[in-house]
Amino acid sequence: MKNQITILTVIAATAFVVTGCNKQNGGTPTASTDTTAPAITNAAVSTAPATPVVPAVAETPAVPVTPAAPVAPAAAASVDTSKLEAAFQSAEPALKGAVDSAVTAIKGADYSGAVAQLQTLAGKYQLTDDQQAAVKDVIASAQKAIADLAGKATQAAGDAVKSLTK
Numbered sequence: 810m811k812n813q814i815t816i817l818t819v820i821a822a823t824a825f826v827v828t829g830c831n832k833q834n835g836g837t838p839t840a841s842t843d844t845t846a847p848a849i850t851n852a853a854v855s856t857a858p859a860t861p862v863v864p865a866v867a868e869t870p871a872v873p874v875t876p877a878a879p880v881a882p883a884a885a886a887s888v889d890t891s892k893l894e895a896a897f898q899s900a901e902p903a904l905k906g907a908v909d910s911a912v913t914a915i916k917g918a919d920y921s922g923a924v925a926q927l928q929t930l931a932g933k934y935q936l937t938d939d940q941q942a943a944v945k946d947v948i949a950s951a952q953k954a955i956a957d958l959a960g961k962a963t964q965a966a967g968d969a970v971k972s973l974t975k
Contacts (some may be wrong), residue, residue: 814974818966887957888915888950896943904934911947920951920958927951 890912897908907930914923930936931944 814967814970818963818970820966888920888947888954890915890947893943893947896937896940900940904930907934915947915951920955924948924951924955 893908894912897905900908907926911923911926911930914920914926927944927948931941936944
């Protein structure tokens with residue numbers, strides 16, 4: 810039983826981290842970019858009303874289900890971007906735009922995307938010492954926020970499993 814709880818907890822934490830790691834560009838293909846999917850036209854869509862098929866289910870006694878506490882991305886406030894924004898305030902427009910994009914990702918709780926953007930930025934541009942320090946501090950804070958959220962997700966998954974086994 811403990812092995813099942815551990816496995817479910819690891820799966821839940823992994824799912825949380827993976828879904829948080831989305832790509833900004835080139836993510837899920839759309840109908841306009843996916844050349845493998847056949848095009849669907851309005852003529853091919855049936856206008857007949859769909860009849861729902863409901864399988865026969867034997868009546869079982871209702872089991873009360875208590876929802877698990879939601880894991881809110883409230884850790885957005887834990888990543889302070891003010892030093893980063895101040896360090897790049899007088900930077901060239903392309904560099905400032907890249908920093909603004911990373912700050913927007915952080916404020917949207919897309920920490921993995923922000924870390925990737927900041928690492929790319931640090932390798933692509935010649936940064937001053939203050940800018941390098943600000944980038945390193947924000948990357949460290951974002952990585953800590955990712956770890957904190959993963960820990961909360963793991964705890965919530967464990968609590969959910971415990972409530973199901975009672």
